[in-house]
Amino acid sequence: MDHADVVDLGRYPIHELDSDRGRALVFDCRAELVDTGVCNLPGFVTDTAVAAMAALAERIADKAWETDRPHTVYFEPVxxxxxxxxxxxxxxxSAKNGIAYDHIPADAPLRRLYESDDLTAFIAAVLDKPVLHRSADPLDALQITTFRPGQELGWHFDRSEFSVTVMYQQADAGGDFEYVPGLRSADDENHPGVRRVLLGDRSGIRVLPSAPGTLAFFHGEHALHRVTPVRGATPRINSVLTYGERPDMKLNELTQQLFYGRTA
Structure with missing residues (x-):
């Protein structure tokens, strides 16, 4: 097992889902996902792995693509x-610094975890999917995002079916992950509801707790979400791990260009 040093397996036995503890973990995660729209697992990633990923983000910061551009919530042309x-x-x-998957070293803790079948099987089990695939996108499958002072991620729906995040470092202030679960569905775009949020209605907004080491996943395709502007000197650093039910899932070229400055 190439990721035993990355996950607190005593607390989160993703390597033994067929055991009583493994089945209990999946059951609890499913219940939380239904109740809140998000499965939030504090302390999932070890302190050592968190520190290593935060240090890596600073060490290869020159590989990041800095963006500061407008876009629609669908990442489609106006x-x-x-x-x-x-x-x-x-x-x-959206203004952030994104380090693409192909710049993350193969031995980086979260890359080893992302590429493990154990994590993929765990995410699939919680989402009650017979099979789940890691993204085929060479840039966006796993990325490291740094939000420096004044930067933010605007309201949006993900183009992938599910989103998984890991937090490494919180900002001094701001940098909150806000979301509105189930705002749209496969059968209803709910443009009036989306419009209300964009115009300032906060009645349905939830804030996700995100201490370093927390792994969270949710239905990002149907939940409108954002990261609020960062304030203070300490940047917010996290990773997004992308999965889907299709083995060929990739971003469209507009979104690749927006977040990575290239399409390959």
Whole structure:
């Protein structure tokens, strides 16, 4: 097992899902996902691995692509046929530093964990999927994101079916992960509800606790979410691990260009 040093297996036995402890873990995670829209697992990643990933983010910071661009919540071009305050025309700001998957060393703790079948099987079990695939995207499958002072991730829906995040370092202030679970569905885009959030309605917004070492996953395709602007000198550092039910899942070229400055 190439990731025994990365996960607190005593608390989170993802390597033995067929055991009583493993089945109990999956049961509890499913219940939390149904109840809150997110499965949030504090202390999932060991302190040593967290420190190593935070240090790696600073060490290869020169590999990051810095973005500061507007976009719609769907990461699609502005629809000029609808009113300016319609979700398909309304633009938000995303400004961050993203280190692509192909720049993360093979021996990095979270890359070893991401590429393990144990984690993939655990995520699939909680989501009640017969099979789940790691992303085929050479840039976005696993990435490290640093939000420096003034940077943020604007409201959006993910283009992948599920999102998994790991927190390494919190900002001094700001940098909160906010989300509205189940705001849209496969059958209903709910443009009126999305519009209300974009115009400032906070009635359905939840804030996800995100201490260093926390692994969280949620239905990012249907939950509108964002990272609020970072304040203070300490940057927010985290990773996003991408999965889907299709083995060929990749970002569209517009989104690759937005977040990584290239398409391959």
């Amino acid at each position: 629809d000029e046929s609808v009113p300016a305050d319609h979700p398909r025309a309304h633009q938000v700001r």
